[in-house]
Structures are given as structure tokens and as C-alpha cells.
Amino acid sequence: MALELTAARPDPALLDLPWRVPLEEWPEDILAALPRGISRHVVRFVRLSGRVLAIKEIKDDIARREYEMLRNLGRLHLPAVEPFAVVSGRVDRDGEPLDACLVTRHLQFSLPYRALYSQSLRKGTATRLIDALAVLLVRLHLAGFWWGDVSLSNTLFRRDAGAFAAYLVDAETGELRERLSDGQREHDLDIARVNIAGELMDLEAGGLLQEERDPVEVSERIVTRYRELWATLTDEETIDDSERWRVDDRIRRLNAVGFDVDELEITTDIDGTSIRLQPKVVDAGHHSRRLLRLTGLDVRENQARRLLNDLDAFTAGTGRQGDDEEIVAHDWLNRIYEPVTRRVPRELTGKLEPAEVFHEVLEHRWYLAERAQHDIPIEEAIDDYVASVLPAKPDERAVLGVDTAEMPVIDLRPGR
Template identity: 55%
Template sequence: MTALDPEPELVRLPWNKPLEEWDDDPRVVDLPRGISRHVVRIVRVGDRMCAIKETQREMAEREYAILRELRHLGLPAVKPRAVVYNRRSLDGEELPAALITRHLRYSMPYRMLFSHGLHSDSLPALIDALVVLLVRLHLAGFYWGDVSLSNVLFRRNAGEFAAYLVDAETGELHESLSTGMREYDVEVGCQNVFAELLDLHAGGMLEETCDPSDVVQRLQERYDRLWTALTTTEEFDADQMWQIEQWVESINELGFDVEEMDIETKAEGARVQLRPRVVEAGHHTRELQSLTGLVVEDALARRLLNDMGAFCAYWHLGEMPREYVARRWLREAYEPLVARIPEEHRATLDPAQFFHDVLVHRWFLSENAGEEIDLWETLDDYVDNVLPGLPRVAR
């Protein structure tokens, strides 16, 4: 075994049996899994869960190394834990190698989302999450080779989604990607997503009014727009430098920060060229973490920061330092509400997402009632009428 963070319990798993024979082991967890060409099992190891995939040793070691590098680059991908090889059954039969990755907390494969009632009007958000992931990988020089919804895990991100790479078997890391490599990746993604949506149609999980061709067109258009915004050199008049701020804000709206810029003056200062050099997602995530210690997806972090701002205005704390406001918001708003998560749901609910969803529910109740509904009354209604219908996800 080659392990990134070795645990004795990993060694004690029944490696002398094929994965398909593990179902009677009490450590195997019956959680939804994405479609895979390999045998995969979710196993509880200590206080965390792992995904174990059988494959060839060379493929397992290669994917393990790529996932380590992607994590080192700060890209959204599952965390590799170990590779197990030279496995043999009790009668001496050679068994496949196994790749172990950490199960992504609060994540769901796309089929689980649709099997639990996700409607086609949520597809744009799902596709946008896939596009953002693909652009980030391409910016880092990663050629995916098998872009698809099946090779991604999704986390709810306020009213949006965040996508994580879960299968890097066909991937390659380069210094940079050629236009042809990027275009081929997008083309493969369009073909795979089209086929996956047809499969959802056949399974009755997608409305007949949803046209897969329109969804695939959105994937292509959104990718082109985001890639252009992040890689194209912009040029402004030197006496209109306010446009730089507007340009940076337009990139922020796409979910990215501009941390550095290449600036080149032309024609004796008459024109200025700008190109983002280091582009990274997660501005709101970092801001919320620095203020509160909470680590959540970026759109969700933005919503929580907005609620913190409303809390600040309600209690007239505008003159106080943001750190003071954040501590009071945590103590008086966030923590009391998430403490009311029912015991039977605490292992499967993301507290920050729960907080956000209750606030959204309050808005709907108040809109229907024509008056402000009490927060704790909203919480009771949400727990009684909404929570039971939500899919269970793993921490």
C-alpha cells in the first residue's frame, strides 16, 4: 500500500476479496455512486468515508499521482488516500489494484440529484458548475479527456452548485494546453452530457420539455465566454483607468478573482493593455473563513456574508469592526439556528447550507403570508415540511 495519510483501519480491510464481494462487510456504506466502468465501494474508515475503485496498478498509481498534483494546485478534486496493489485471494488468485480516495462530504452524483426530484430548470446551474470546473482545470494545464457529468460530484452551493473532479483516469497535466486539446475536451464533454441527458429522459428523471441539444449548446457557449473573459487581453485608454475596476468586477461576477495583472503601456502611455495572470476562484470563501472560520462553497459564502451585512444593519453595528460583527453574527444568529438541526439529520446536513435554506424558506413564507414570519416559526415549518423530502448525503 502506498498511502498519503496511512491509517491502520485501511490495512484491515478485506483486501483478499474482490470489491464486488465486500457488500456483507459492515464497513461498506450504501451510498449513491456515480456510473463507473469499474467496481466501486464506499467504505467507512475511522470517522471518514472513502471511495475504493478497482483498476490496473499502473492506472491506479497514475491517477493517484494526478489527483495529488491537482490538490496541490488548489483545484476542486477528490483527495487521494492510497493505492493498494499485489492483492491476492486466499487461494492465490491475483486481484486488481485499488485506488482509495476520500469521499467528498455533502456531495452527490448527478443521477442522485435527478432521482430526488431535481427539475430541468436547475440544469443551467449544473452545467455552469461543470463549465467552471473545466475552465479552472484548463487554466492549470489539465487535459481531462473524459469530461462528463458522471465523472463529477456536485455540492449544493446556496442556490447553485459546485463541481468536483472525481475521476482523473484519462487526465494529463501539461504546462499549458493547446487550443486543439481544449476544444476536444469540450467536444467530448458535449457528447457525453448529451448522452447522459438522453439517459435521464429514458429513466423518467427529466421532463420531456427539456431539450438536450439546448443544454449542450449552453455548455459550449458558457465555456467560450468564461475562457475568453479570463484569458483575453483587454485594452483601455490611459485616461480612463476606471475601466480597469469595471473589468475586474466583470470577472468577479463569473466567480473568479484577479490576483495579478500584466500591464503594458503602448504608444507613450496612450493605451494600456491588461491580462489576468493569476486567476482563482473563491473570494467569498476566503473572506468568510477569515472572519468566522467557516469553510463553505463560494456562492454560499456570499449569501452568508450578505446575511451578516443584514444583521449588522438591523443592530446598527455599522461603526464596529467587521471582526466584531462576525463574532456577534455567529453567536446570535448562525450558531443558535444550526444547533436546532434535528439529531437524526446532523450526520447528513451541511450546517451552512441548512442555515441558508431556512432563510430562503422564511422569504417564501413571508411572501405568501404578506408579512414577516418569525425565524423560529420558519425553522419549525422547514423541519416538518421540507427536510423530510431532501436527499440524504454523506459527511
């Protein structure tokens, strides 16, 4: 059998990897020590051509299907890992066939949920992770993607200004359709609720769950948060003709949860007494797109919201509310954001992304000001943050020496 490589932009260096060796036996010197989540399959990370790749050993047909599914999700601009290649036709040194491998790009600064719980986290982490997963699930469902195996284990999380942003990492069971039925969406929700309860019970049994609430009760939040967000995005609303301001209010509420409205369906009664309003096309990333347009910074939604708030404060503080927005944003970028993020020493840049550092500096500045009972210059805040806070944080670009796949697991899910 000949080794076969399928990739949109193939890297010849892939051929140098030991494909004739089962993945679990690959030598340590070619592996990247990154945290692995729980998986039904063997997963390893390797450094190749200046990038980190995740390699999953899986059946050939499943690998190809998942590769194409991840490519389709990428075309729809949905939060998911980026597929890199499928390697098939593998045989060992005795000529025995080996499973194919799905290769994806490692998502920088992302962590599986168990790696997050191996750190010291503040109270409420479980609910913030579930909130992020609810947003991800709504986005996937709006695009017609049925996941089929929703769980914290099949998700990667990146910090997003005190919250988290969630990314799909396993599309093995997923299906992409033109539109999902209510039954399909509810099925995904039920899978999520059961899986999350089991995962939180597992953390509780290992003494890692820093919550006082019942894991089953916490897992129910995925249903509540999902339905709240789904209703905000899709429900038809009837308003009185004299309350047309509520049309703009509905758009503002959608923007507040991070979604843009490209089209509205507005229907008036024959006598003009009421208006039926329903969003037709919604898209996530309202604040991040605005920040990208103004400054060129490409960050996640909550980070963008926080940076835009600081930009608004800068605009008001310099008395430039009537000036061109893009010019003021350029000045803020040069005078505030970039000087702050550049003050992070090179050896600490792998701790957090620049936008997350800026968010934490703003938080730190507030605490310093509250303690001192007067305003603190941002230069003083960043220097104190770099000296007293940032060095103690784990390196989230690559958390070395933490392999969550080797942490004890108690699978409490029914039928497992």
C-alpha cells in the first residue's frame, strides 16, 4: 500500500513523520507537550514547519468525512479547528495496515476543559464554560449543523476578556443540513446536558470541580442559556405601531449578545396598528468586526467589546466625540493599546494573548485605583501587572507537562 496524503495545501515535511509506527508509540522527541483532552482515539501533537499540529488516529472513511466536514465549517466561518490533512494507506514495519490519521492545526492559546481545571480557577468557571458552549451550539445550529456528540470534551476554550470562547474540535458525528428541525436541536441539547453532567461529576470525583453546586444542576444551564439565546435571535415579536422605537431596541439587543442583523422581516397589520418583527439573517461577531474595521485588531467578541469600551472612554476623555471615529481609533491604538501590550517582556508573551493581557491590565488598574482611592496611570498598572501578576500565570500558548488525557476518568454517562 502506498502512503496517501490529502490536503488543500500539503506540506512535504509531513512525509518525514513516522507514519509506519502506531501513533501511541511515536517518539517523545518529535512530540509537542500540549494538554490533551479525553478522546476515544489516540491523539498526539507535533511541531512541524514552525506550526503545531494535532494528529488523531482514526478509520480512513471517518477521517476523510471529518476532514471535509471541518472544511465546510471553515467555509461557513464557524468556530472550529482547522483541518490540515488526512494521511491514509499506512502500514507498519511488518506490512500490517494501520488506521489513517486526521491532522488539524492546533488552536493557539486554547485549552481542553480538564486542563483549565488543573489550574487555579475562580469560582463560576463551570458556568462560564457552559455559557460559551451554549453560544457555540446556537451558532452551529443556526448554520444547520447537528453535532451529535456535544460535550466539554469535544470543545476547546480560549479566554475572552474574563469569559471563554468555545471551538468545536471533534466533528466526527456531525451532519450539515440546510435547516435543523426543533427535534434535532433538542436532541443535541439533551446529549449536551447528559455529557456535561458526567464530565462535571468526573471532575468532582477527582477533587477538581471548584463549585459547590450539584453537577447535574450546573449541566442544566446549557439548556437554559441555549433557549434564551435562541429565542433572542429567532423569535418573532409583535409590537404596537406607536412603539416603532422597539425595532431599533431589538437590533440593539441582538448586538448586545454579539450578533449582527443583516435583514429584518417587518410585516404590518392591514389597519397599521401593529408590526410583526423577525430577524431573518443573524451573524456573530458584531463587536469584533467593528474593532477590526476601526483598528485592524482581530480578537474575540468579549475582548473586542472590552477594547471598544476603552476606546469610547479614550474618546470621551480626550473630548473627541465629534471627530472621525477611525482617526480617534488609530490614535487610541498608537497611544494606549500598543504601548501597553509592548511592555510585556518577551519571555512572558506566551502567557496570554495581547488582547487578553490588555483586558487584565484594565482590571488590574481598577483594583489598584480602588485600593489607592485615586486614578492610576495605565503605564503604572501595566508595570505592576507584569511584575506581580503575569509571571505566575501558566503559559497558555503551550502548557507544558500537563497531559489531561492521563488524569483519572470516571465515566458516569448512561450506557458508557
